[in-house]
């Protein structure tokens with residue numbers, strides 16, 4: 001299916017997150033009602049050299065379609081070769097990371113550093129477009145810093161170069177993860193853009209997702225950290241946006257079992273334990289006794305032990321509603 005048509009059907013997209021939106025988590029999220037998934041950022045140099053680890057990161061299950069692979073790099077030719085590889089692997093689209101604020105990445109002229117030079121944006125897009133026939137999308141920040149916000153210009157170049165959409169995290173590179181995503185600015189870019197725009201940043205609840213979609217006029221909204229505390233956020237947002245009054249049945253036990261299933265299909269026992277602890281800890285945010293629970297899962301080693309403690313914990317809190325913890329600092333760093 002055409003990825004832009006998919007947005008019309010369900011505009012709630014999973015944000016790429018390094019070490020989080022891997023094959024297992026994307027499959028899980030797909031079951032949890034997300035529209036479109038994108039991999040974490042993958043190095044175009046790693047793809048060029050065929051590193052085993054990199055190629056493993058590019059794997060995706062067929063149930064994830066439409067699925068995109070996100071690549072980053074500073075060299076248009078190498079990015080083009082990487083995009084071609086993404087295409088050959090059967091992904092539905094290739095997403096270009098023009099938003100990563102991390103020093104190691106921007107020092108090499110990749111990620112958000114590309115936004116500093118609009119000629120560089122154009123040459124990257126036109127070079128990749130020439131070798132890649134699947135849709136190309138880009139994910140940007142609003143600009144390098146407050147004095148050089150240029151998402152309007154980037155969106156215009158993207159349109160001219162045949163890009164399918166621009167996803168905008170509403171912070172500048174200089175902001176890193178401080179301040180708030182500027183949705184007024186995103187709405188402003190959307191109002192003048194000639195291609196689909198996906199807004200992103202600081203959506204913590206389904207109600208906010210629906211509100212942002214409506215007030216910004218965006219074609220989709222992308223949610224990252226919000227789904228780590230509430231993995232039902234996509235389903236709830238879709239329900240709400242369709243005016244459904246139905247009550248969503250939520251079972252932490254069932255959801256966690258599905259996540260474990262996908263992790264065990266993809267990772268060795270050690271990684272399964274690490275990931276289960278991470279997700280169980282995040283899902284427990286805003287429930288009573290969460291910090292004791294998080295301590296307890298660090299006292300055990302095996303996936304089964306973590307899983308059982310998690311089921312016991314969620315059984316003990318299932319009468320409680322999750323408290324809004326969005327004012328607490330949470331994952332204030334990432335690659336976009």
Ligand SMILES: Cc1cc2nc3c(=O)[nH]c(=O)nc-3n(C[C@H](O)[C@H](O)[C@H](O)COP(=O)(O)O)c2cc1C
Nearest residue numbers: 015016017018041169201202223224225334335336
């Ligand atoms: C842990 C973490 C890892 C991230 N990794 C990526 C990445 O690989 N590629 C990317 O484009 N953005 C990445 N991001 C940025 C998110 O996609 C998103 O733009 C940002 O978190 C703001 O959205 P949110 O408030 O909904 O989380 C990452 C963010 C976090 C928190």
